[in-house]
Amino acid sequence: MTILVTGGAGFIGSNFVLDWLDQSQEKVVTLDALTYAGNRENLARLKGDERHHFVHGDIGDRALLDQLLVTHRPRAILHFAAESHVDRSIHGPGAFIKTNVEGTFTLLEAARAYWSGQAEAIKGDFRFLHVSTDEVYGSLAPNDPAFTEAHPYEPNSPYSASKAASDHLVRAWHHTYGLPVLTTNCSNNYGPFHFPEKLIPLMIVNALAGKPLPVYGDGQQIRDWLYVKDHCSAIRTVLAQGRLGETYNVGGWNEKANIDIVRTVCALLDELRPSSDGPYARLITYVKDRPGHDRRYAIDARKIERELGWRPAETFETGIRKTVQWYLDHPGWVARVQSGAYRDWIETQYA
Template sequence: MILVTGGAGFIGANFVLDWLARSDEPILNLDLLTYAGNLETLAMLRGDARHVFVQGDICDRALVERLLAEYKPRAIVHFAAESHVDRSIHGPAAFVRTNVEGTFTLLEAARTYRSTLEAGIQAAFRFLHISTDEVYGSLGPQDPPFAETKTYEPNSPYSASKAASDHLVRAWHHTYGLPVLTTNCSNNYGPWQFPEKLIPLMIVNALAGKPLPVYGDGLNVRDWLYVTDHCSAIREVLARGTPGETYNVGGWNEKANIDIVRTICALLDELRPSPEGSYARLITHVTDRPGHDRRYAIDARKIERELGWRPAETFETGIRKTVQWYLDNPQWIADVQSGAYRDWVAANYGDRGQGA
């Protein structure tokens, strides 16, 4: 068995579903079910004995220790995190608690648990920490992509909290010998992503005839990684990664935000035409957010060289699959759009007004 934290969130749930589609090894899934955790994403696993779900907080040391002692997982795959930059600007405390204190709690519990294992099992144990490319800061237009050796320069409360957690993971390996692995991924997209993030927000707003808010001039660049490609990378790192090492995971797809939005509009024009005309008419530039990093890009050559991993999807294939999934799953969208979520979107975007 493996323990997955945050397995009801976007990437975590995709990983759980992908893992159990490919393996009979059970998963113990620990998730607090905050606003972005959704058990409906895992509805197909109801009654499946391979999926054990526990609602709980990774900051609850007693709970984590009890679960480790009871289920005896061979590995921890740590997804659980607050992960939205805008939310971190509005409320940074939750990010420090979950991302820093939560990771610390898991590391300490894992260290204690591992010390109780027999020598062979102890040697095989792994703690895999899922992180982000945002810890590296912002790139200029001509700068080389982020390599694993890039200096950390986080610029938002979110990225600072993830950088802190990365440093804790590294320290627990070098100080205590905990066999850790870290992955730093680029922007994920795909099915079951909560509609506060760029791609699902644009799809959902377009279908509702609402404005498509684009920060600033829309030329902020990100590397885009289809979520099932990320899941395959995590499996490879867990199986064959070298303890203490970091692996950058990217999609080799650098795109400006405005180009992403235009691509989504063109796909919707094709797949679900609007009688009002092209969805591009809804694009609205709004005031940029504070400290908005200009460009991220991932150099994923290390994971390819050492573990043989490359993404299977191009951006063109992945974005088409994603748009089609949201068109095919309107009920899932309706279910996650609670009043609290609508209020937050109104507060975050409504105050910005027209921008560049």
């Protein structure tokens, strides 16, 4: 048996592939375009592993998709591939439409053609699992109840709008064509292999370099934080047990303000890698807020617990300690992903 993972060299996708092969002998075909945040090095320990086959390619390449599906005959497609950074979507929304909307459409059509041509027994076992985000639901006021799967879509950024569109396509392909789909909407992930443009890894690498720690606005934007390996376990659970056509919210039950996240990272670095220049919190620098910055996200993850028995294994305190330690233990990985293009982006975004 085989599964096809799109975006499997990215942050969440690579963690999923590694965890899958740690727990299963089932083969994985990884498809990744290796754009700036896709990193073949994330999968380096699978080199020579016959259970893993890597393909450098784009989900928008229909001919390639058809070839992969016919050749490897996967029982499931797990669709992680996406442009996923709000700031980048504000500066260049076109790439988000191309990958998240048009790419998902092409993948759905290839999956539909492949699935339609199978014997009934194989068709019944096939799954298309679409990995999405809580940002499609918009923003919450401080006292609003957390997002449930029934919350209306109110995306506020080009990124979240493109993901909302992809969610709607997946739903439509199930209801119109019968494609056996599952959708997960997760909260903010953190953990190993996170590209250092996002909040937590950016704070870690900047602090270690003695650079300013840029915090948008007043830093009181609230997010629910989910350790990436917990997210991977949730996806495996939904793939195995989820009801067809259903959406499952995946959260960590950890609502934290951004400034509190930054201070927690600083405190852990003070403990694990103290600086001779003093506490890392001295580097916190407030910068102009980004346009349309959502104030609060919160995930109600009771449905996946009630129906499938899943809950996160990590608390924020245990997960963030593991994350900071991973970055301290992998300076080479950090140095290699901080290319000239990455440095130029950071300087432009936080100037």
